[in-house]
Amino acid sequence: MNLLILGANSDIAYAVGKKFAQHEHADICLASRDLRLLEKKVQDIKIRYRVNAEALFFDAVDYASHNDFFKKFDPKPDGVVLAFGYLGNQQDAQQDFNEARHIIETNFTGAASILEIIASDFERRGHGFIIGISSVAGERGRQSNYVYGSAKGALTVYLSGLRNRLCKSGVHVITVLPGFVRTRMTEGLELPEKLIAEPAEVAEDIYRAYKKPEDIIYTKWFWKLIMFLIRSIPERLFKRLSL
Numbered sequence: 001m002n003l004l005i006l007g008a009n010s011d012i013a014y015a016v017g018k019k020f021a022q023h024e025h026a027d028i029c030l031a032s033r034d035l036r037l038l039e040k041k042v043q044d045i046k047i048r049y050r051v052n053a054e055a056l057f058f059d060a061v062d063y064a065s066h067n068d069f070f071k072k073f074d075p076k077p078d079g080v081v082l083a084f085g086y087l088g089n090q091q092d093a094q095q096d097f098n099e100a101r102h103i104i105e106t107n108f109t110g111a112a113s114i115l116e117i118i119a120s121d122f123e124r125r126g127h128g129f130i131i132g133i134s135s136v137a138g139e140r141g142r143q144s145n146y147v148y149g150s151a152k153g154a155l156t157v158y159l160s161g162l163r164n165r166l167c168k169s170g171v172h173v174i175t176v177l178p179g180f181v182r183t184r185m186t187e188g189l190e191l192p193e194k195l196i197a198e199p200a201e202v203a204e205d206i207y208r209a210y211k212k213p214e215d216i217i218y219t220k221w222f223w224k225l226i227m228f229l230i231r232s233i234p235e236r237l238f239k240r241l242s243l
């Protein structure tokens with residue numbers, strides 16, 4: 001199996017890559033912006049799991065480069081993990097639209113741009129799987145992160161549509177909805193310790209979802225319950241909360 005990971009410097013993505021290298025003996029292509037960091041991961045994966053691994057430059061918001069980026073693959077990947085994301089700063093996004101745009105483009109527009117190209121290839125070949133990492137933040141808008149949340153919400157809906165389109169061609173799309181995960185993204189944030197997952201735990205859930213296969217997973221599992229409760233709060237009450 002050839003696995004392409006987009007945004008592979010993500011702590012979660014790297015843990016997923018290691019799972020596929022270990023259990024599927026997959027060759028791994030790690031694509032992201034910071035090639036120096038990626039090269040270290042490539043060496044680690046090669047030594048640990050004796051699979052082929054390579055690093056490629058990929059920028060999710062350089063839309064014009066996406067066609068050429070994917071055209072170069074020979075053979076084409078069997079599966080893609082879409083992991084890039086940008087939490088950004090909600091306060092800054094309210095003051096400066098450039099920050100808001102960066103959050104929206106990284107989490108949604110960039111994903112739609114590259115996934116449309118990959119989806120067409122998978123559809124034509126009648127083969128492949130896509131694992132898209134969205135977020136529980138996309139399930140309901142909150143004042144503390146609604147720019148990021150709305151971009152993730154759009155990604156979740158996009159992945160749902162893609163799954164609907166591609167299942168007819170034997171291509172499976174998995175939507176991953178993590179809660180809090182201990183990664184570079186959440187470094188320095190004050191989060192409830194009991195609710196934080198490690199990247200390796202999230203990777204385990206993702207790999208299990210791939211094997212089953214599942215359509216949508218919350219990770220860790222209790223976020224399904226938490227989000228059910230959060231979605232159930234009537235809007236007239238919810239709007240008064242400081243979440």
Ligand SMILES: NC(=O)c1ccc[n+]([C@@H]2O[C@H](COP(=O)([O-])OP(=O)(O)OC[C@H]3O[C@@H](n4cnc5c(N)ncnc54)[C@H](OP(=O)(O)O)[C@@H]3O)[C@@H](O)[C@H]2O)c1
Nearest residue numbers: 009010011012032033034059060084085135180181183185
């Ligand atoms: N951590 C959480 O609590 C949490 C919760 C829910 C959902 N998520 C989602 O899970 C995914 C992985 O996040 P993580 O927590 O593992 O975060 P992370 O360690 O901060 O990784 C995010 C990665 O995205 C890459 N990236 C950002 N902008 C990019 C761009 N324009 N082009 C290509 N790559 C880009 C960065 O790669 P470079 O270093 O190469 O720039 C970075 O390594 C994200 O989509 C995130 O939104 C995370």
